[in-house]
Amino acid sequence: MPAPPPPELPTDLIVDEAAHGARLDAYLAAQLPGLSRSLLRKAIDSGAVTVDGQRRKPSFRVEHGQSVHVDAFELPHEGPAPQAIDLDILHEDDDLIAVNKPAGMVVHPAKGHWEGTLASALAFHFGQLSDIGGAARPGIVHRLDRDTSGVIVVAKHNRAHEHLAAQFHDRTTEKRYLAITQGVPDRDEDVVDRPIGDHPHSREKKAIRADHPSSREALTRFNVLERLGGFALVECLPKTGRTHQIRLHLAHLHCPVLCDKLYGGRSQVTAGELESGAAGGGVVLARQALHAADLSIFQPTSDHRLTFRAAIPQDMQAALDCLKRG
Template sequence: MIPQSEPGDGDEDQDLVPDEFTSVSENQPVQFLVPDESADQRLDVFLTAQFIGTSRARIRRSIDQGAASVDGVAQKAAYRISSGENVKFFLSPQPASGPEPEPIPLDILYEDDEIAVVNKPPRMVVHPARGHWSGTLASALIYHFGQLSQQGGATRPGIVHRLDRDTSGVMVIAKNDLAHQNLSEQFQNRTVEKEYLAIVQGSPDRDRDLIDLAVANHPSQREKKALLPDHPTSRAAQTFYEVEERFRGLALIRAFPKTGRTHQIRLHLNSLRCPVLCDKLYGGRTQLTLGELRNITRSKELAVGLSPEEVLLNRQALHAQVLRITHPASGDRLEFRCEIPPDLESLLLLLRQSNESR
């Protein structure tokens, strides 16, 4: 049974990254009173923390267009806010241009008039971004479904939440704005249930546990996150995990994130000194060869006849296997599941063989 997420003010990223989602209304001004703990933050950093799922780049672009004022005076992104100041802000509309439709094959798990559910393959970027303007899931979705929600902006048609480029698995897509809003609220209120499978280096000391460590922006590396409880960008994050199988030097983990911070599962498992296998950001390894697996498992006779240079895995071993949501129209509770992809299944087969050969 997947532990149900508790209601709260959280976000869904990725990682996740979670699966991030966008639920901010454009051109609707909102106001914030700066708390003591946010004093001396940059204005763009403070606002990015308020609008989870909206990129700092978009926040900064809105500020540059005159969308932010402090105590009635327009300010720039680098302005340092003070305790007690009143910040007024509205989100500028996204650029009108969006991804071009591309005939990219999709594994469609479910579809009706409100939603679609797909199995995202590894190495596919969810929506256009710097260096990834084509070949995205968004382009494939437009080609296959045509009409999609625009609530996330022109560059994110139908996208309610995200998975990292190298994470495979189940994603729900909104076909209209009402469905998008409903699904976004479910992620916000933590009533969506998620289950991931991860192959990790090492093996946790405990068979199961709850990891409760806040996630923040990395102080110096923008592409990374960090576990920093007292950082101005820190957000509460909880992941329950269970050890599914143990191998020599590796383990199969089932993870149940209660929140959806960017890179949450990867960071939390790394905190156990068990980084996700082939996680280039946090694990220090970009690929796994047969020779390396033989050394890790001490199984010199594993897969006899194959070259030790054979690459077994060249992406992070993380898969979003299960997603449970409430249908935005019918109210029915639905479960969607996609089985382990071939690259991870083949690796697990070798690991089980190494256990048998002990």
Template sequence: MSSADGSGAGPREFIVPESVHGTRIDIFLTAAIDGYSREQLRKAVHGGAAQVDGRVVRPSFKVRAGQRVEFVVPPPAPDGSIPENIPINILYEDDGMVVVDKPAGMVVHPARGNWSGTLTSALAYHFQSLSDIGGPARPGIVHRLDRDTTGVILVAKTNAVHIHLAEQFAARTVEKEYLALTAGRIDRDRDRIEAAIGRHPFQRDKMAIRENHVTSKPASTFYEVIDRFATGTYVRCRPKTGRTHQIRVHLDHIGTPVLCDKLYGGHATLTRNQLLKLRRETDETVVLERQALHAYRLTIQHPQSNKPMTFEAPLHDDMQTCLDLLQAANES
């Protein structure tokens, strides 16, 4: 099977190998052409961009070994963020920065498979000027939150403010506080987790505790239990470092993964029955569809006034609902 060389849009031709016999054509093309999501290619096929042995086919068409596939590769997604009229909850704004309460399900900046609906697309619509230090795909982005983590995120309007904020993150003077619900009870009232984090040895989208590995970096998270329940814990986390998935990996490391964490906890959705581990009821109402992790508070030195500033975002409704259910069960 031929593969794209990244030279841009235009007609391509492939001969289907035996190894992918019976594969849907949109999946076949996703594997054959780099830099495009399956959804992008599916839309192109739906629009008549694919022919198999001279016949236009639908995205569900299954290719057979030896067939000739002709496909007109669509123009690549632009390097910069496309402005989109997506509502954002602004916690604070001045002439140098914006503080946003990020919702669940929103990717911070464009990446493969997530070209639209991002925070940067929303920012590009609502603000005329953002810092460009991070490049055209990441205007204003100083730090990031995982797609399904909610809460406080800083955005720089000017390069000078961006540099000042980035230096604070690099020097680890930014105070970050997260709130999490975990699956399982944490025994200690407070502790510090010191465990290096690196790439998972088998799953490319995961991180793992890996000492002395080439991808590993030191990671430190202080935690303090706020409340305990029969089936979980409400915990405050203050990460000193900022490694990818740090809190999620560290809480999983001590045996209490973040509630409803698909990657590290094994559940993509959580029902009331599962949350409370009910035995005699069958309430399958879904109460959570993402990891129960929230960036609650962030304290920085303001880049222009040099005074400390703290920004807070209240728990979002889904986490608050879970917390209320757990606290009510404790009291019953």
């Protein structure tokens, strides 16, 4: 079902008896179905909404007979345009979708990436999804970096979105990643417990920084599954979910993710380099060798534990095959 068009603004509303006691943002979302609740919260905070001529907070409880004025305000870019992009669906039910995202696909539209996104593919295949994240992020509860492949879950409606988001916030989800590292960790098992914050010089990067206003705790467990000469296949179990967490923590161990240009200094590798240490043989891998292999969550309605698994992708498997021949 297509989303309703945005209402004409400015507009004036009178609170009826049935809406008495409702939060202001919830009341407006019900009265103006073409606008998301998150967008209306921003409008309220900006002063575009008044109640009996006074500015109020989104949590303000409206009363029967009050006059609510909504002034014209800037609407965000429209949501992602539906695009007929094939998706590898791992699971679908009435509440959620689990997708095996390919490397190279951006999760949602952003500057420089307006087309070919996961959000555009979801809009084509599923239509209306949760809108808590805003028009540009329908259904998106969490994200993966563009060049990280693997499992991502999407909420079909707002109740499921809130339930899933709470699991990520409360850290009741279980995430398992596979990485090929350039360099071999010293220990078979290790834990990196180092806070992550903004990089002091680069807006693209994050950095391990203690006692900085932007820093937040970050913990990752690592298990070496296989040693392959100067490389390794490593299982990564992040307890927290900071931006670039696994990539940064592995770089901290002096074993960056293979082909991680941002933290490892290179963006591709050839078969010859992996097999014999000499250039040649064609490029085998041209993105960071990081894959979200498993994700366990509680199903929002039944509360049963669900685990979604995505097989290791062809490019990472090809790199591993080269290393085993070396």
